[in-house]
Amino acid sequence: MTAAPVTARALLPLFLISLAAVAVETGLTRFFAVASWSEYGYWVISIAMTGFAVSGVVMVMGRDTLLRNASWLLPVLPLALMATGAAGWVGVTQNPFNPLELQNGVAWQGQAWNILLYYVALFPFFFLTGLAVSLNFVLYARAIGRVYGWDLVGAGVGAIAAIGLLYLLHPFDLVPALLPVMALAAILTPAARPVLLRGAAFAVLLASEALILSAASPRVSEYKPVSIARNVPESRVLAEVLSPRGVYQLLDNFTERLDTDISNNLGMLGLEPPGRSYGLYRDGIRIAALPSVPITAPYASGTLAAGAYALLDQPRVLLIGASGGFRIAEALALDARSITVQEPEPMLRHILIHGIGPVPPLPRDPRVMLSDTHPLRATGDAFDLIDYAGDILDAEDQSRHLYAAEAIAGSLSRLAAGGLLSLPVNIRELPVYAIRVLSTVRAALVLSGRADPAAHVVVLRSAWNLRILVSPVPWTPERVAALHRFAEERSFDISFAPHIDEVAPDRTVWNELPPITLESDSIGTGREGTPDAIAQEAPGVLAGTPLMDAFDRSPVTEDRPWLAPLVRLSALPLALERVEILPQAEIGTLVNVAVLAQAALLALLVALLPALRRGGIGAPAGMVLRALPYFAALGLGFLFIEIALIEQAAFLLEDRASGFALVLTAMLVFSGLGSMMAGRYAAAPRGALLAAGAVILAWTALALFGLRDLVGATLDWPWLARALLVVALTAPAGVALGLPFPLGLDRFARDAPRLLPWAWALNGAFSVVSTPLANLLAKTSGLSALLVGALLCYVTAMSVFPRNESR
Known part of the structure; x- marks a missing residue:
């Protein structure tokens, strides 16, 4: 075949194909985040690049044949992309993949098959996309830079176009909305019979959209929290907000409650429990409770978070995360003198200012200031207490940076004399997450010049959560004794504190917390035969000699701001043997x-x-x-x-x-x-x-x-x-x-x-x-x-x- 002229008209179809392919890739990534779990969205990238790689292999094997047939392949490929894109979308939406079964020794094989079916469904589309690109490369080899440039710019425009469309369309509607772009690519491809090509493009587009309309069944996994909440009788969606960062839904049903860690002794303390709330979900995951009635917090002194307030007199508080406003009400009920709020999650910050659906904005109170300053930037004030919300990591993925050693050291520098930093950690799944945060706290104290990190740390916990209380000055026996009294009244445990054996040598462990390891099925025991995984490991971690096993206990840093994964790569065989506990x-x-x-x-x-x-x-x-x-x-x-x-x-x-x-x-x-x-x-x-x-x-x-x-x-x-x-x-x-x-x-x-x-x-x-x-x-x-x-x-x-x- 003779060399084809390299004109803008010749390269515009390539631009549109690249635009559509990257937009579809982005849309599929969002589909996985909403329908399943976001961490599986990178499969789409792997499938796409696999298709591109195999297209190059086919081009190597059949270069001469493909070039001889380029005159009809170039206009036909966009038509094939519409058909395979529609069929792939149908296949993806009908796939019954359930990642939770990957932890089941019997069911995991069926889920491995479902993963393969994702590849089967999407590979043809990305293979044909790669074939179209590589055919253009070979056909216009004398201007390879221009060809690659049009390909990349088209892909870049596709990425930003997909993000823009996500403000208007649900992720389940994005892929069908992109099929007309490929029809346009076909129509604009130079062809011997353009009228026939236009008719074919219109017909294939109609057939593809009809296939999607009749056979596609996008749905949210029945195992995601929003599906469970929606199945409650009389459950209602009160508001929905579409954005690239997530699909937000405000739900109302009788099961929605404020999820805060409260003492089992609430009745004995004469305190009322939290009332009903609304639930705010992002991509099917519950990120916060929102008030359904004017916020009050009669239960506040019975919460795990109240331990820090019990040691301070009318503290000036910096709240990192407001938990939909409930943390503000709790701080006020605990006699905070002033409260500065920094909310990292943009939608929650917007709700505090403007409200959503039936949820009103945060009531005005002279004691409360909503700050625009980023939580990692100093406000210029010194605080008696810097208090992280218990749900902050669930509400916003980027909040993990707040748990880096450098960030914790920065928070310590913002405390007044005698102040406290209160860091929550969820221990429902693996206690070793808390150990890793303890290791990070130690690194932060070393960064800030403290010679004996253990003297500055107390660990207060319930059965499901703990609070690491960090003081810029060493803890005194009197302060530890006061916290012990607080814990005993509420059946909380102090897993670690300096002087604890002096002030409470015969303390009771109220909440068992067995250590979990991959090395054996046995469960260790802690003090006096009662398991307390944190108490066992905290002294060694704070001394800089952590336990060495399958779990990584190294500090979280700005360069590596992730609590997970905990499993060391060298321990993957052990992890596979005990995958059910992970x-x-x-x-x-x-x-x-x-x-x-x-x-x-x-x-x-x-x-x-x-x-x-x-x-x-x-x-x-x-x-x-x-x-x-x-x-x-x-x-x-x-x-x-x-x-x-x-x-x-x-x-x-x-x-x-x-x-x-x-x-x-x-x-x-x-x-x-x-x-x-x-x-x-x-x-x-x-x-x-x-x-x-x-x-x-x-x-x-x-x-x-x-x-x-x-x-x-x-x-x-x-x-x-x-x-x-x-x-x-x-x-x-x-x-x-x-x-x-x-x-x-x-x-x-x-x-x-x-x-x-x-x-x-x-x-x-x-x-x-x-x-x-x-x-x-x-x-x-x-x-x-x-x-x-x-x-x-x-x-x-x-x-x-x-x-x-x-x-």
């Missing part, structure tokens, strides 16, 4: 490892393709040996940088969806612009690559040592200013990252044009590897490990690029 967050890690293993196998097969294919791929062995590390390194390095940026942007913007969309859009658009510039350097590609590599290496090094500080210093900027900062930070890296791939394609294609589809396959296959690998690296070694990995990848790419630039 919480949902740990199961996601096991699935991530399985996805990585599958991705590594695919990458190996693609890498070996020149050896496996009879006659090779029509390229010199030396070029193949250079192309393999070059395009593999680009596939890994690009996504390592992108994922590290997404994490920082999500933190800065207080929203993972916005951070993901903004970084993805900026990376793709600016990389597209960089790709379009590649043609200018055809005469000296190695020099251009070294210049781009120098920019990438310099940017990555600066990010490695200064990005977190910059993000922390700008947390209080207006949202638009922070968003513009994300774009400004992404732009130089994005432009430079856009050059190596087209420069490599152009350079390698001079001596071996048949390398092009294999290079595309390699890049895709190692991009499949990079997503689960980056997730594991970040959570086990830290975000800095991603940037170091990216540095190594681009150094590798620059070192293997061919030196001979003669044509």
Whole structure:
């Protein structure tokens, strides 16, 4: 086939296909978050990149045949994308996947089959998308930079378009709404019989939408909390808000109650229990209770959180999280002199100011101030008590940064003399989560110059939750004795405190808390035969000598701001043997490892393709040996940088969806612009690559040592200013990252044009590897490990690029 002209009209269908594909990918990620659990949304990325990689393999095997038939393939592929997109959506919505059964020794095999069915449903769509892109690469090889640029810019526009549509459409409606974009791509593709093509596009669009309307059945998992709440008789949805960060629903039913940790002795104390409330759900997960009547807190002195207030006289309180306003009422009932509220969850903050449905705004009170300052930024005031809400981690994923050692050290510096920091930890699933927070508290105390961390810490707990009370000055016996009296009256336990054996040598343990290990099925016992896992481990952790077993007890840091996973990678075999005791967050890690293993196998097969294919791929062995590390390194390095940026942007913007969309859009658009510039350097590609590599290496090094500080210093900027900062930070890296791939394609294609589809396959296959690998690296070694990995990848790419630039 003769070379086709590289015009904007010729590349516009590619732009639209890339736009639709990334928008569909984003929509499917949101579907998993709403219908199932958000941690399984990364499967979509893996499936998409698998499809792209296999399309490159097919292009290698059938390059000549595909090129001969390109004139009819180009207009037909968008039609096929509509059909496979609709069929894939139907298959996904009908899949009965239940991740909870992955922990069942019998049922897990059925769920493994359901995971495979997700791949079966979605692979055809992403395979055909990759085939359309790779066919354009080969067809327009003499302008590879422009082609790649149109592809990337289209993908970037698709990401931001999907986020915009999520303000208007439920995630279950997004994929069907995108099918017309592929119909438009078909219509705009140059064809011999355009009238016939337009008719076919209209017919396939109608058939695809009809299939979705008749057969698709998107639904929320029956095991998610919102499904259980909706099945209660007379349950009502009082309000619903659509946004990229989540589908918010306000529910009313007789089971909705304020979920706070209250003493079993409430009646003996003469206190009334909490009344009914509304439940606020995001993506089917309950994130807060909201008041259904004017807020009062007659039960406040019977809560676990009241322990800190019992030691302070009319404290000046900083509340981190308001729990829908209930924490404010509780603090007032506990005689707080003044209350400053910092609410990290944007919707909850909006509700405090404006209300939602029948829930009114927060009543005005001169003692209460709602601060616009980010919880990690000092307000300028000193407080007697900094009190974290018990549901803060459930309400907002980015609140995990508040549990980093650096953040806790910062909170200690904001306390007045004699003040307290009160940190809640849920111990319903694994007590070792609390041990990890204790380890982090120790690291924070060391950071702030305290020589004996154990002297500053008390652990107060019930059966299901605990509070770590941290004092900037050592605890005195008198203060510990006062807290012990508080705990005994309410049947709470003090699992650790300095001087406790002096002031309460014969204390009773009211709430058993057996230690859970992966090494054995036995349950240990604590003081006087009563199990107390926290009491057993706290002294060693605070002394800096934690127990070494299958669980990771290292501190949470700004570089690694995750409490989970707890299971060490070296202990995965043990985790699989006792998977039934692990919480949902740990199961996601096991699935991530399985996805990585599958991705590594695919990458190996693609890498070996020149050896496996009879006659090779029509390229010199030396070029193949250079192309393999070059395009593999680009596939890994690009996504390592992108994922590290997404994490920082999500933190800065207080929203993972916005951070993901903004970084993805900026990376793709600016990389597209960089790709379009590649043609200018055809005469000296190695020099251009070294210049781009120098920019990438310099940017990555600066990010490695200064990005977190910059993000922390700008947390209080207006949202638009922070968003513009994300774009400004992404732009130089994005432009430079856009050059190596087209420069490599152009350079390698001079001596071996048949390398092009294999290079595309390699890049895709190692991009499949990079997503689960980056997730594991970040959570086990830290975000800095991603940037170091990216540095190594681009150094590798620059070192293997061919030196001979003669044509």
